Amino acid sequence: MSWQFNGTQAVFIQIADKLRRDIVNGVYLPDTQIPTVRNLAFDAAVNPNTMQRALALLEGEGLLVTRTTVGRFVTSDTEVINNAKKKICFDTVKKFCLEAEALGISHGELIDYIKEVGVYE
Secondary structure: OOOOOOOOOOHHHHHHHHHHHHHHOOOOOOOOEOOOHHHHHHHHOOOHHHHHHHHHHHHHOOOEEEEOOOEEEEOOOHHHHHHHHHHHHHHHHHHHHHHHHHOOOOHHHHHHHHHHHOOOO
């Protein structure tokens, strides 16, 4: 697992974002156990408290559930996972559109650019 952090956002938020993407992309499947806080913290080269904050954030979103004395697991609720995926997508599209708007690009031009790139053809 590759962990890279930037200085623009709190590290625990960046960790949560990466793990959230890993969950929605199937790196961690529904109802499977994730590595321990210590193992994840070691892999990411961060303090275990930082990792704990990230995992608590994902627990608050319902993506992770704690099973007493056993550990943390990815939720088995696929609707929660799909909603997280949708939110990631919406946030990305919103940022993209705001950046285009800041450049003075109209909606029509933006659609033309997307078609020109041809990713969805």
